[in-house]
Amino acid sequence: MRGETSGPEGRDESIGFRIARERKLRGLTQTRLAELVPCSKSLIAQVERGHKPATPALVAGVARALRTAPGTLTGQPYEETGRHQGRIHAAVPEVRRALLTWDLPDEEMPVRPVERLRADVAHASALGRQARYAQLGEMLPALLDELTRAARSADGSRRNELYALLSEAYTGATAIAYALGLLDLRGLAMERVAWAASESQDPLRVARTQWQRATLFLNTASYDKGLVLLERIRREIGDDPSRLSPAEISMYGAAHLRSAVFAARAANRPTALEHIEYAREAARYLGGDANHYGLEFGPSNVIMHHVAVAVELCDGTEAVRLAGQEPLPPSVAPVRLGHHYIDLARGWLYHGDRRKSFATLLDARRVAPQQTRNHPMVRETIRMLVQLDRRCSKPLSTFATWLGMH
Template sequence: MDDMGVGEHVARARKLARLTQVQLAHKANISLSLLRKVEQGDRAASPAFIASSARVLGVGVGDLTGQPYPSPRTDAGAHATIPALRRSIIAFDDEPLSKPMTFEDLTVALDRVREGMRRARYADLTAELPDVIRGLHLLAESENAGRHLEQIYATLAYAYSKAMLFAYQYGYLDLAGLAAERCSWAASHSGDPIWPIAAEYNRALILLYSGAYAGGLKTIERAHAASEDLETTPDLLAVRGALHLRGAILAARAADSSAANSHLLEAQQIADGIGSTRFSHYGTGFRPSNVDIHSVAVPVELSDGTTAVSRAAGIHLPTSVAPSRAGHHFIDLSRAWLLHGDKQQALLTLQQARMVAPELTRNHPQVHETIRVLAHTRRSTDNLAQIAKWADVKI
């Protein structure tokens, strides 16, 4: 059970650091009224608020969110995979496989992992990922230099990107960061000049989560500069589009609305230009629908719920959108409704997220924050009590 919200964690860490609310607000560059509301439970702590507070208080983001959340009742399978995944990343070629696996076996298993994550069913299909990583390393060790070896490394880069997302999803930031670095390493051996650029997109996610927005934006700029030296293809354009979307969120959390909207516009132009052309997005998931999703997420990160709600009214996600993407969209939209002042719609939209992507929704720190604020600022209802119990959030 998640017993304490971000506000309570912040208040406790602040007192341990012997800081007043005025001092913390000044050092973290946040308003005093916002800090007071978050500590009192009247306002949800945004990711930018959490990262700024963690930096000043000298604690990790997870120390304030409470991640990784213990969920033995529902997500035991996913959490049980983490130790094996950690071993496979740290001791990648020192542990034998349970059975020999060919490159074809490993790619098929990785496809199952990819599909499980696309459908936001992490507990069901991620257990194979540690063996996939070890198996690809063992194949690379025994393979002679050449195109097939490069293909193995490209597949390994993709496997590490999935490992990063999985660890990130469940709040294991240290492991996610290590997987992102391994992804960059494998990408550099892939013989594909686009893969190292796509790996920077993954690295920027870790910087985003940890609140290193300036570093994340520099990573995006560096990746864009590297892409200028390559032949422009649909594959490269898709990766550039994804970089712009990540840049938009980084800029929004840094409170730079101009840069955020500029990145959004660039991504939209790329999506319009690619159209229905077939392309490889290197695991970034770049699609026109993803631009729409980010067009709502950006104003949410800027604490502009009214603009986010207005934009969302004109968006109709196609049925082809992955549940993991749709789930994120409804989580952001729930935050938007809360910022807009409509708590009933915030709860209803949270229930939509639960229906589309239950594992994602249950383990998202912004969902936990939304539930707590709803419980604090309105009379509890059966629906609210049920979703709080389901998410293991104490209200």
């Protein structure tokens, strides 16, 4: 047995257990670690004992304080369990190779017409929206190789379009890396996204790259820097959505939504809610859900981010209230809906309804199984549900087995 617990979570060490181990290895007391994060000593103690789940904000804060990678605390990447997860991990070496050989295209490689490449990139993007990472990982390396060859041999407007397609395809690699918790691979993929976006000569694609880059600051608890970057994006686009194009509105609104998450992680409720309202106003100008540059911005995303902000602030009652106000349309991308259910499951747990929390995780598995299986907050939620369920019901045990927790 690797962990401090027994039962379904016994083989899988909790985040709290890892925090305690890393803290002790550095000779720190709980009080000193709390000062470095900063947070209350009581929170550190309760998370280490398994009485409270570790939030993403705490994981990032502790990782920064202990000068270690977040994956050291979450245990990512997780061991392969099951056919589909094995397929995801099996695709990673070739994806990494394609990222490393970005400036060494095969000069003898035949290149298909741009219409075929455009269709393949659209298919890759659709797989990402569906959180079908195994299938995406299998198709990406060859597509990246061919796009690299095509872009470097083209000129004029065709060259710009091919680099835009290459940037979008590289984004698929960032999605796989994020899902598996491979932060080094994600950083490498982000560099390639930024390079190809710059070569595309599309200012909005470059802005989208900066918006995507901001997520890296979440992992290091650098919330102030993330907010500065997102403000810069909005300033360059313009701060009056009534004067912006639909694609610019999406970029502007998405930057506000991400700023709301940053502010919530920093426990700044007023600022987080202010950003939500700015995004809501932008969504009204947009008139409905859209997917410019893969941003998935619109009224539905505002709703989901409002719920996420409440969860980040550990206000489960507000999260479930907000989630119940307006149903989400069936057009919401599975990757977004799955993430929403993962957030909402934590909200139900904070609210004190364990049955609803587990039911919402089942919803997440139904719409985005590969995403759900690899998300550290799913494991934390299941771990708490198992601990609170004295008899450890068969459905909980089965779900924990599906996650690979025993």
